[in-house]
Amino acid sequence: MRQPSIVWFRDDLRLADNPALRAAIDRGEPVIGLYVLDEQSDGIRPLGGAAKWWLDGSLRSLSARLTERGSTLVLRRGRAASVVEEVVKDAGADAVFWSRRYGGAEREVDAALKSALRGSGVTVASFGASLLFEPWTVQTGAGTPYSVFTPFWRACQSMPAPRAPLPEPREIPGPQSEPTSDDLDDWALLPTDPDWAGGLRETWEPGEPAARARLREFLAEDLAEYDRSRDEPSAGATSGLSPRLRWGELSPHTVWHETIESGHPAGRFLSELGWREFASHVLYHHPDLATKNLRPEFDAFPWPRLRPAQLRAWQQGRTGVPLVDAGMRELWRTGVMHNRIRMVTASFLVKNLLIDWRRGEEWFWDTLVDADGASNPFNWQWVAGSGADAAPYFRVFNPELQAKKFDPHSEYIRQWAPEYGPDAADLAPPPIVDLAQSRKDALAAYERMRRTSRP
The missing domain is CATH 3.40.50.620 (HUPs)
Known part of the structure; x- marks a missing residue:
């Protein structure tokens, strides 16, 4: 047999x-x-x-x-x-x-x-199969894991090139008799009461064929403009590949080699693959990344008592801050958010509302179709200042300045939060916090943490 x-x-x-x-x-x-x-x-x-x-x-x-x-x-x-x-x-x-x-x-x-x-x-x-470089193969000269992205990615690029992808098999021999299987419908993975996934169905088609089609489309139509337009949320220049990579409908080796073979300058895009690699390498060495500050001094950060109404306002895109609200509604509708806006919305939660980054990470874990055990907490800790190669805590993304710079004609804001349009200003709610004062409060909290954590 x-x-x-x-x-x-x-x-x-x-x-x-x-x-x-x-x-x-x-x-x-x-x-x-x-x-x-x-x-x-x-x-x-x-x-x-x-x-x-x-x-x-x-x-x-x-x-x-x-x-x-x-x-x-x-x-x-x-x-x-x-x-x-x-x-x-x-x-x-x-x-x-x-x-x-x-x-x-x-x-x-x-x-x-x-x-x-x-x-x-x-x-x-x-x-x-999920990373270009296995975590134990990329180390500093002292034999320790990297904690800063730039030297990490430089070390990766000095290593032998990622292997070529394997072709898709045409035939796969099956068994004469099959073990019993659950019915996928019985797992009840789809929401029904209520069915909140209408926007996901409109936006996405899961599966390997759709993933391959999107990669081809991105390389042919969007990669040439990626460097110039990637930070503009209304430009549509991002790859849309993050859920495909998260679920492994595409391998990073396929994306790497087909990107290089496209002939377009692609250093910036490939470095985004590198950032994904870095997150997984950090997770490998710090398995509690989703729950524990990577920089222990942040254990002393004086988070105030949670204000549930402010957390709900952020989750629902009802903060009165146009770019934040647009991003949170895009997330709820489509299961993704433009990366620039992810940074802005995360910064607003952690630094303007002074809500622990773990509450934001949990919300993204539940609402992102590309929620990944490495990238999700890694990026939240980056914004919070508590992670690897993190943005300094005193770097507070001002959502008004970010909107002027990256959404100057309010196209993105009008798409997702139309009440902030020029003809509907009276419908817009007031901000739930003062941006300038809340920034000062965040920096004061940071200084208290520094004093507390000094040896």
């Missing part, structure tokens, strides 16, 4: 450039795809609502594509380690392959499972 190989899909929901899938196919035995919705293992962070919406669509696409090529996708829910072992037994499999993950809890799950499977005689192998 032929013993199948199991490919455990996680954040690599694609067929092209998937080394784990390629390894399974190369064994010459039947291949079973497996996805486990793990919300029970210790330390594994449950997905937010927008991420669940995306996952549903991406799994449907992956399942259809595996079926077209002769294989199948098994869905199971529960603790990953026990579920994978159950599927191995049910399928009579003798090999399991997966792509590596870099969060602390995820690595613990993977290491324990690898040990248990090998102990029972199952072949197990993991592969680098």
